[in-house]
Every structure is written in structure tokens, then in C-alpha cells.
Amino acid sequence: MRQEVVFRMGIPVQNASGQAIGTLEKLVFLETEKKITEIVVRDFSSLKRVPLVWIRELTEHVLVLDHPGTLEDLPVFDISQFEEVPTWFYPPGYRIELGSLLTLKPCDERFLGESEAMSRRDFMAKSTGLVATLIGISLVVPIGGYVLAAAKTKLSDHWITLSIRLDQLPVDEPVSHTFNAVSVSGWMRVPVVRTVWLIRHSGTTDPLSVSEDQILGLDSPLEKSRSSPLLTVLSPICPHLGCSPQWFSGKKLFICPCHHSIYEMNGKRIGGPAPRPMDQLPVQIEKDGAISILYEEFQVGIPQKIRLS
Amino acid sequence: MNMKKTSSDSRFIQYLDERIRLRSLLGFLLEEPMPGGARWAYVFGSMVLFTLVLQFVTGVMLAFYYGGTPDHAWDSVNYIDHLRYGNLDVGRLIRGFHYWGASIMVVLVGVHLLQVFLWGAYKRPREIMWLVGVILLALTMTAAFTGYLLPWDERAYWGTIVGTNMIGLVPVVGPLLKSAIRGGTGLGALTLSHFFAIHTMMLPSLFILFVVFHLVIFRRVGPAGPFRGTSATLEARKEYFYPRQVLMDALAMLTVFVLIAGLSVVFPPGLEATANPANSSYSPTPAWYFDWIFELLKMIRPEILGVIGLPAIIALVLVMLPFVDKNIERSPFRRPVSVLSTLLVLGSILGLSIAAEAGFKKLVPLDLASVKRGKIVFEHSGCMGCHMVMGKGGHIGPDLSEEGLIGHSEHWLEVQFINSSSHFPGSPMPPFTFLSPEQRRDLAQYVSSLGRTGWPDTTR
């Protein structure tokens, strides 16, 4: 390995004939070539720039130049044109005291002076900020819309015609009817099996033909407009915490096995912790007795009937 | 050389400076001395970095909705294509950014490499920086190749069949490599998940690693500067990276962004019919930046020489270049041999690409209004009595679901409607002479669109 070159500041500088002509003050670094090119020597009148190649001998105690006379003819070192080199630029193979390695300032600072260079830089920094903001906004807007697009997608109402007709149902006896449906999540369509309670009534005068939801006015406009005095469709989901109430024909009651909420045939809650009646679903009956329903789900655990979209 | 402390620094800056040494950190990042001052010639690296970041951002966005299995990939891309927010086609826009971002990134990587080469900026002491750049080039091409498969449409599937077959041609390890990449002998679910993992997990991590490496080296050895001028004059005109070069870079990035956004709006990426391994009539085409390799595959026998040989030689030259070329002369005007041979290689790549593009079957350009009218003609003229389109229609004639990908001309189709036996002697197809010339043109447009566009909107 090459011997490390050690520069110590303040050591005496001698000329070729051994006379002391000054002291070592600074080193000048040429950034373009990543090299030290000059040394700065303090002679008796001022600071002088001396080419590095003039050095004949360098020890830790003395620096000897090839040059015979004084440094009078050499250019004067103007410190205002230079600035310190950060340590990560220090050339390998040298030991240099911190703060002694200097390099030329960038040209705008040298030509315009520090304060004017600063204000010019400030202007350019603001322009850069403007450009960055421009790009940022035109990127963030579509991305925001993109992320929210799926969340904002409205569920389309999907009416399903059941495989059973009205005249096939027993009167005043809830029937648990199972049908195939499709659950949609984004681009995915998963076939699912769902169940609803179908309760056929004998006629419009039958007191049971009005569901408790209708009596209490919990229905949405859609549910209100799509109901039939001949058939009540109840959701199989318990409005308490989502279990499945079962029909007990002997008692003529729905009873939920989880926390014993008890409902009458039209969904009216007569006992247990449920906060509202069993949920009525929209239904449409064609002339030939075909039944179409709209399967909805609602938030559980609250007295209001709020549809989950 | 540290950022000057000015009284205008806010309390926040002072707070951060005390805790993370913000000023000297910024100084490290921004006060890069540029010999000879800022120049427009230096913006290409930043442009590449910008497209890479754009690919990261839009890629993450696409992954929000993408399903990486063969039975969902196409559906999910079609879903993205239909995503709207208000009046904005956000899904198609984001996918367009990613699609065009990839192409523009490949172009910019090429320009950046060429600029560094012409400036002689790879020479000592920047050999390692060049090498890392070559690795980044390889990552870019791998990203382009793996991303091509993900939409899982006909183009993606058949393009990847050909691409992976080429890898299989590599001597000795080729067949093993091919089936390792495919996850089996054929192209299937494992291929898609392999490609997805490489494209979205492996490559981004490697990109970050090597980009940081590239930049750290750059910061330490500094820019090479102009190839003309003595070091004293370059030193006299030196500037910091910040702010003039930063501003130039920012403007260049804005230009790239406007270009990518414009392309995405005007030419949104297409989606062909979902990958159909049984479709033997499909003629695969690669992404344009692989055209030249594709053309070599046709020209050079044995294939292995063109497909593996030339890319291998190019890779070898790129890797070895700074270690072999020790001549300190940087000006391109005084390095005629290397500059001319590079231009020759570039010229032949360009020539091969043009030849390849010319050789591809041209699909009929679509006029969407006419396609719409043609669909009505199709549905009302009895075509569906015999032909099946996307699962609806009769069985007597051939299924037309992917007819638009076959590449018949409009003229061929119009003749087919009125005189089928001129193409297929003995064809049972009746002559549809009652169609007006406009109706025939619309119908030809519609048939040409089949398998290429008009997918159902699954977002609502």
C-alpha cells in the first residue's frame, strides 16, 4: 500500500535553499478531478497559492519547495472565493486536518455574491416546488378517485325469482325457502345459498298480513312500495346479533336459539334482547303467482333498520 | 459547504435540524458540485428515476384490485378498466400510466445509457456505477417481460409462451430454467403467480437496492461533467446540483409525466380476450422493445445463435466495457470505433424492430361508433342463428368470440358476408345481400372488434 500523505497545518515552509518563507495554511481541492492541486502558504505579507507539484519534500515538521526564491510573484489566495470541502470528499491516501481543505465556490456565488446567489436559488427552488406540486396533484387526484371508486360503487338491486309459486305455499305457516344467489365482490362473483322466510296470508283482511316493520314504519320507500298483503318475506337474520331464529309451529312463534329473542309470525318482537322486529324484505308477486324477492341485509343490534350497501 | 443557516429557516426546520441534522443531510443530497455547471444533457437519469417512481405508485394501485390467478386475473383487469369516479375513467387512467410508463421507461433507460456512453462517463473512476446501471437495465427488461403476462389476455399468454420458450433455448440449463420460471412444463396458475411475485415483490426490492447504490456511488465520485474543456475551466464554471440542475430535472420530469398522461388518455391500453390455450390460430406478438429479438428468432438459424448469442454478446460488452476500454479520451468525436459500432448495433436493433412490426398481422383499426352500429346489425340480421359470440348464439357456424384477433381485413369480411363460398367453397352460410354497404361496413367493424374490446362492465 502507498504511504499515506500527511499534511499538518502551520508547519514551516522552506524554499530550495533552506530559507523559511512562510507557513502552510490551507490546501486547495480541484473537485472536477477530485485532487489536491495547490497549497496555500502564509508568507510575511499575505496568503499565496503554490502549485502542489512544487513540493520537494514533505514531513510532519517541514515542507520544502523546489522553488529557490520568495513567493512574491505567485497569485494571492482570496478566501472569499473558496469554501470548505465536506469530509466525504476527502481524497483517499491523505491525512488532512479538518477545515483545511478548500475548494472553489460554485460560480453563481462567486459572480453574483452570496446574497444575490441565494435569492436566485430561492427563486429556482420555488419553481421546482411548483413543478413538483403540479405533478403531485395531477397524480393524487386520479389515485384518490381510483381508491374510492370501488367503495363508491352502488350495489345494483338484484331481484331473484324464486322456484316456488304463491299457490304452492301453506297459509299462515312460515316456510324457510332456500335459493341460489350470487354474491358480488369487485370482479368476483361467488355463488351462495340463501334462505328467507315466506309467510303466505289468507287475504288482505288477515291481521297478520301486515308486518311489524310496516306497522312501526321502519321500512324504506322501496320496501314500502314492494310489499304484498298476500305474502310476507322475512330475513333469516336475527336483528339482535345475527343468529337464525327458528319457527316453532306448536307455539306459533319464531325463537332465536342464541339469546332467546321471541317474535310473532309477522316479525313482532315479544321477548328477548332484540332491538327491533324481524326484518321484512321487498317482494313482488306476478299474476301467475311467481314470487320475486330482493335480498337485503341490515345492520344488527340497533333499533333502526339500516340497509348494508 | 453546509447549507447556510439563514434567519428565514422556520422553527420546524430548526427542530428537525437538531434531531436529524437536516441541513447537513440536505447538503449531502443537494450540494453536489457539477463540473462545468448544470446542463440539459444530464436530465435523463432523473427522468428514468421519475418513471420508476411512477411505476411503483401506479403498480401498487393496480395491485389494489388485481387478482393474480388465471381464473380472476383477466376479470380483475377488466374490472379496473371500467372503474370510474364521477366522470373520470380512473381505472383506465391508472392502468394507462403503468402501461405507457413502462414503455417510456424502457426508452429513457436506453437514452440514458447512450448518453453516458457517448459522454464517456463510464470511464475510470465510474466503472462500478456503470455496472450497477447495467444491472438496472436488466431489471427493467425483466420487469417489462414479467409485467406483460399479468393481464392474462391472449396477447399476454401467447407472448409469454414464446418468451419463455426462448429461455428454453439456452444451452444446458435452458429447459430447467424454463420450467422453473413457468412453474411446470406448461403456462398456468404457477406461471402467473411466479411472474406476479417477481414483478411486484422481487424486482421492486432489487430496484430500490440498486438505485440507491447507483446514486450513492454517483454522489461519491461525482458527475463526469462535459467531455470538453480543461479541468480548470470546468472548475471555474461549476455549480451545485441544487438548484439549477434540480429545476431542469423537475421540468424534464414534468415533460415525461405530460407525455405519459397524454398517451394514457389518447391511447388507453387494450385488453384482448382472456387467455385461451386452445386458440391455436393466435399469432403472438411481443412488446415492442422485444421486437428485435423476435425478428432474430425468425432470421438466424440455428435459433440459439440469434436469440441467445446476440443478447449475450451485448450483455457481455455492456458489462466489460469500462474494464476493457481504459482509454482516458472521453469525447465521442475522438472515439470513432466505439461510437460507430454502437450506432451500428442501435441501427440494426431499430431495423430489426421495424421489420418485425411490419411482419405482424395488422388488426383492423376500430371506429367505436361503427362497432356499436355493427353490433345492432349483427343481432338483427340473423347472424346469431348460426354463430356464437361470448356464449350466446347458434352452433352451425364457427364461434366468433375472438374473430377480431384473426386479422381479416374489412374487405375480406365484407366479401364473406355476401359471398362466403368464395373463401370457403361449399360454405353453408347464406349470402347477406340485403345488407346495405354501410351496414356491411359496420358489421365488419363489429366482427373485427370481437375478442379485442367491448367487455362487460362488471363494476356496477
Ligand code: FES
Ligand atoms: S342473535 Fe338472536 S337473540 Fe341474540
